[in-house]
Amino acid sequence: MPKMKTRKAIAKRVKITGRGKAVVRRGGSSHLKSTNSPKRNRILRQPKALSKGFAKQAKKLMGK
DSSP: OOOOOOOHHHHHHEEEOTTSOEEEOOSSOSSOGGGSOHHHHHHHHSOEEOOHHHHHHHHHHTTO
């Protein structure tokens, strides 16, 4: 049986942690940061864990 190909679009956006969680970068953190509060900007710096359903889809697309 041939190998599963990785979907590069997902691989660039999602990282699988050591424990198997899917983590993504938060949206809205690239520009126009001065309109946000400092607290909001701190929150946007932190990665976000995907929900269970999306994580399952992402892992499947990445061939894991």
